[in-house]
Amino acid sequence: xxxxxxxxxxxxxxxxxxxxxxxxxxxxxxxxxxxxxxxxxxxxxxxxxxxxxxxxxxxxxxxxxxxxxxxxxxxxxxxxxxxxxxxxxxxxxxxxxxxxxxxxxxxxxxxxxxxxxxxxxxxxxxxxxxxxxxxxxxxxxxxxxxxxxxxxxxxxxxxxxxxxxxxxxxxxxxxxxxxxxxxxxxxxxxxxxxxxxxxxxxxxxxxxxxxxxxxxxxxxxxxxxxxxxxxxxxxxxxxxxxxxxxxxxxxxxxxxxxxxxxxxxxxxxxxxxxxxxxxxxxxxxxxxxxxxxxxxxxxxxxxxxxxxxxxxxxxxxxxxxxxxxxxxxxxxxxxxxxxxxxxxxxxxxxxxxxxxxxxxxxxxxxxxxxxxxxxxxxxxxxxxxxxxxxxxxxxxxxxxxxxxxxxxxxxxxx
Amino acid sequence: xxxxxxxxxxxxxxxxxxxxxxxxxxxxxxxxxxxxxxxxxxxxxxxxxxxxxxxxxxxxxxxxxxxxxxxxxxxxxxxxxxxxxxxxxxxxxxxxxxxxxxxxxxxxxxxxxxxxxxxxxxxxxxxxxxxxxxxxxxxxxxxxxxxxxxxxxxxxxxxxxxxxxxxxxxxxxxxxxxxxxxxxxxxxxxxxxxxxxxxxxxxxxxxxxxxxxxxxxxxxxxxxxxxxxxxxxxxxxxxxxxxxxxxxxxxxxxxxxxxxxxxxxxxxxxxxxxxxxxxxxxxxxxxxxxxxxxxxxxxxxxxxxxxxxxxxxxxxxxxxxxxxxxxxxxxxxxxxxxxxxxxxxxxxxxxxxxxxxxxxxxxxxxxxxxxxxxxxxxxxxxxxxxxxxxxxxxxxxxxxxxxxxxxxxxxxxxxxxxxxxxxxxxxxxxxxxxxxxxxxxxxxxxxxxxxxxxxxxxxxxxxxxxxxxxxxxxxxxxxxxxxxxxxxxxxxx
Numbered sequence: 034x035x036x037x038x039x040x041x042x043x044x045x046x047x048x049x050x051x052x053x054x055x056x057x058x059x060x061x062x063x064x065x066x067x068x069x070x071x072x073x074x075x076x077x078x079x080x081x082x083x084x085x086x087x088x089x090x091x092x093x094x095x096x097x098x099x100x101x102x103x104x105x106x107x108x109x110x111x112x113x114x115x116x117x118x119x120x121x122x123x124x125x126x127x128x129x130x131x132x133x134x135x136x137x138x139x140x141x142x143x144x145x146x147x148x149x150x151x152x153x154x155x156x157x158x159x160x161x162x163x164x165x166x167x168x169x170x171x172x173x174x175x176x177x178x179x180x181x182x183x184x185x186x187x188x189x190x191x192x193x194x195x196x197x198x199x200x201x202x203x204x205x206x207x208x209x210x211x212x213x214x215x216x217x218x219x220x221x222x223x224x225x226x227x228x229x230x231x232x233x234x235x236x237x238x239x240x241x242x243x244x245x246x247x248x249x250x251x252x253x254x255x256x257x258x259x260x261x262x263x264x265x266x267x268x269x270x271x272x273x274x275x276x277x278x279x280x281x282x283x284x285x286x287x288x289x290x291x292x293x294x295x296x297x298x299x300x301x302x303x304x305x306x307x308x309x310x311x312x313x314x315x316x317x318x319x320x321x322x323x324x325x326x327x328x329x330x331x332x333x334x335x336x337x338x339x340x341x342x343x344x345x346x347x348x349x350x351x352x353x354x355x356x357x358x359x360x361x362x363x364x365x366x367x368x369x370x371x372x373x374x375x376x377x378x379x380x381x382x383x384x385x386x387x388x389x390x391x392x393x394x395x396x397x398x399x400x401x402x403x404x405x406x407x408x409x410x411x412x413x414x415x416x417x418x419x420x421x422x423x424x425x426x427x428x429x430x431x432x433x434x435x436x437x438x439x440x441x442x443x444x445x446x447x
Numbered sequence: 448x449x450x451x452x453x454x455x456x457x458x459x460x461x462x463x464x465x466x467x468x469x470x471x472x473x474x475x476x477x478x479x480x481x482x483x484x485x486x487x488x489x490x491x492x493x494x495x496x497x498x499x500x501x502x503x504x505x506x507x508x509x510x511x512x513x514x515x516x517x518x519x520x521x522x523x524x525x526x527x528x529x530x531x532x533x534x535x536x537x538x539x540x541x542x543x544x545x546x547x548x549x550x551x552x553x554x555x556x557x558x559x560x561x562x563x564x565x566x567x568x569x570x571x572x573x574x575x576x577x578x579x580x581x582x583x584x585x586x587x588x589x590x591x592x593x594x595x596x597x598x599x600x601x602x603x604x605x606x607x608x609x610x611x612x613x614x615x616x617x618x619x620x621x622x623x624x625x626x627x628x629x630x631x632x633x634x635x636x637x638x639x640x641x642x643x644x645x646x647x648x649x650x651x652x653x654x655x656x657x658x659x660x661x662x663x664x665x666x667x668x669x670x671x672x673x674x675x676x677x678x679x680x681x682x683x684x685x686x687x688x689x690x691x692x693x694x695x696x697x698x699x700x701x702x703x704x705x706x707x708x709x710x711x712x713x714x715x716x717x718x719x720x721x722x723x724x725x726x727x728x729x730x731x732x733x734x735x736x737x738x739x740x741x742x743x744x745x746x747x748x749x750x751x752x753x754x755x756x757x758x759x760x761x762x763x764x765x766x767x768x769x770x771x772x773x774x775x776x777x778x779x780x781x782x783x784x785x786x787x788x789x790x791x792x793x794x795x796x797x798x799x800x801x802x803x804x805x806x807x808x809x810x811x812x813x814x815x816x817x818x819x820x821x822x823x824x825x826x827x828x829x830x831x832x833x834x835x836x837x838x839x840x841x842x843x844x845x846x847x848x849x850x851x852x853x854x855x856x857x858x859x860x861x862x863x864x865x866x867x868x869x870x871x872x873x874x875x876x877x878x879x880x881x882x883x884x885x886x887x888x889x890x891x892x893x894x895x896x897x898x899x900x901x902x903x904x905x906x907x908x909x910x911x912x913x914x915x916x917x918x919x920x921x922x923x924x925x926x927x928x929x930x931x932x933x934x935x936x937x938x939x940x
Contacts, residue, residue: 056763056877058788059774060781066771086771088779132767133774163767191771 069175113155150271172232304366701934717898764877
């Protein structure tokens with residue numbers, strides 16, 4: 034009995050003492066906000082860049098203002114995330130923690146190479162790195178992107194990424210791309226994966242491309258931070274193949290049933306005075322996708338999009354609000370514009386990519402009894418590129434902003 | 448007492464056991480004066496009266512009887528009577544009764560009676576004109592309510608019973624006296640409604656009271672610990688309340704109230720854990736208001752039990768759960784703090800317990816000092832000296848403040864001590880061990896019984912009840928009395 038008691042006591046001590054093995058005080062860790070990954074000349078080695086937040090800056094109101102910088106950027110060579118983390122600890126005093134990584138930035142060059150998928154395979158093996166951190170593709174080197182990105186108003190880097198990604202997602206010009214979605218889509222091997230595209234290098238387009246017909250870097254912005262998040266990188270089978278503009282990204286988000294629908298502000302052509310544009314907020318309801326699968330012939334895919342539009346500005350001063358005839362014209366025209374642009378984009382995916390970025394393969398899976406049947410039918414190579422996709426856009430409601438009627442220019446200019 | 452030690456009783460005690468009252472007044476007087484150490488015993492009076500019809504002798508304690516009544520109703524009539532008629536016809540007190548032996552005499556004297564001996568009679572008379580001093584009925588100090596009666600029990604059994612009778616004016620309200628075999632023998636009163644109470648539970652309580660053999664049980668606070676099944680447990684199994692209205696409510700549900708002389712509170716038995724979280728005000732307030740205050744209290748209990756432990760667990764083991772802004776804020780404020788988080792929390796919790804303990808013991812003229820010392824030194828100065836981080840002060844203040852929201856003082860201790868257990872548990876494996884500790888804790892609570900009633904009923908085992916467990920119903924819709932008590936009449940309406 035006594036022996037048993039002593040044994041149990043010892044057992045308990047073992048439990049007590051071993052309990053502390055992964056305990057780590059908060060202030061003894063360095064929190065990485067973003068990781069950048071670049072190619073190097075050698076085959077399996079990448080350059081990892083860690084952006085580490087300085088907790089002392091901007092966190093406490095009353096704390097004495099410190100002279101330390103906001104962030105520390107460390108860049109090391111490594112074969113995977115884990116080895117790079119420990120390599121970076123050579124110069125960083127605290128234990129580097131990947132718990133709070135918000136974005137993983139990969140350079141376009143690396144994303145387009147075959148090595149990218151090998152790199153990504155090492156990500157889930159680290160327990161620290163959360164799979165809901167966002168994947169971002171940068172036009173230049175990721176290290177350069179991190180070093181150049183100097184937000185003017187958000188001194189703390191995590192705040193910048195948080196606001197930037199949230200806001201851009203609301204406007205729909207970049208997709209939501211957590212790491213876990215990359216793995217889902219890549220392993221599903223039936224759809225295209227979209228990741229936000231960003232750059233700090235300005236390369237402004239000469240012509241004005243409405244508010245969203247740009248890729249990152251092309252927007253002509255003066256002042257402010259030089260970073261731009263717009264457009265998306267298209268991944269096919271774990272390798273980047275193309276870049277979509279902001280507008281195309283917006284359409285692909287609208288047609289995707291798995292992503293939350295946000296309201297988007299966009300410009301449309303004024304039907305009565307084609308030289309002018311209309312500004313409208315578009316709120317799309319959840320898309321309905323109906324697939325009529327035909328094993329031999331062309332598969333029909335019916336996509337139903339219904340939207341609510343809120344017209345904010347009518348620069349042409351056409352009377353759409355009171356005149357119901359004009360209103361009907363506007364309604365029909367908006368519907369047609371959306372329909373045409375959507376169809377154009379769908380056609381592009383069918384012809385150029387031979388695959389869709391809308392995650393529609395989810396809707397055809399239910400048509401097959403076994404996974405084998407589904408794989409045999411081959412959505413990616415056989416069904417989708419030949420399918421007959423019919424887009425049905427319906428504008429359910431038209432609302433006008435605060436103005437009850439436009440100013441009558443003839444009266445103003447008399 | 449060890450078994451090999453022989454019980455020694457004083458000679459006086461042995462002698463008194465079966466002494467009959469003698470016909471000779473002289474013998475009786477000599478006996479009682481010897482027994483009561485007359486002359487040394489300051490307030491013991493032995494008074495001889497020589498009336499025109501015979502010799503009388505009075506014995507009484509001058510400090511516990513009403514002298515005015517003694518003079519008017521006993522001394523004067525005895526001296527003035529002209530004819531030799533029996534004492535009960537001379538003394539005009541309703542409480543007069545005859546006693547046959549010295550044992551009864553002794554009981555009567557301690558209870559505030561005047562004992563009247565008459566020459567040549569082998570019986571005596573006791574007249575109860577007691578006047579024990581006690582506090583007046585005052586406002587409840589520890590169980591305050593805004594809405595509701597403001598009377599509280601006081602340290603006098605007759606007064607307390609009188610308040611009960613006022614609350615429940617019914618012939619079914621029984622006040623049953625049981626004596627504890629202690630030294631001196633003390634009566635315990637059980638108050639219950641005869642038409643409701645479960646006999647089994649009542650018998651259980653009586654049996655336990657009769658079993659007590661310890662000496663020196665003079666109030667229910669001590670009695671409580673002798674009656675409890677698990678005296679070392681963290682959980683009280685009897686409700687201690689100073690509010691007669693609360694006790695009355697319980698009696699009308701079929702519970703039993705236990706009162707004693709010298710206690711300004713009563714005990715309610717059996718009890719479930721929910722009763723400790725209910726305040727009588729919950730029922731006095733309107734449905735929505737009462738339930739709102741219950742919700743606030745429920746939140747307070749969870750905060751006081753778990754907030755410190757969760758903080759320790761999350762910051763030490765699960766930092767990825769903290770939003771990054773908060774994480775950086777905690778990290779930056781902790782950069783200059785030398786202690787690990789567990790010790791930081793424990794330090795502040797102990798400091799808070801010190802303030803609380805000192806606050807109870809401190810003489811009231813010094814009271815305000817506690818506030819200044821507590822707030823300034825432990826709050827601000829500790830942070831400025833980099834001994835603790837500000838967020839820990841917030842967390843400890845929150846958990847400390849919440850523990851005061853407890854509706855009952857007994858459960859307050861339970862919550863406070865359990866909190867430390869959870870902090871220790873959380874420091875071992877984080878949330879994993881914290882959840883393990885909570886599981887064990889709850890398993891233990893569920894296993895407790897109070898006089899045969901499950902501590903968690905009617906939640907588990909589920910039973911018919913007024914459904915006044917987490918939230919209360921609209922009073923009109925309360926159909927049943929608590930079924931776990933198995934009262935004689937279940938139907939409330």
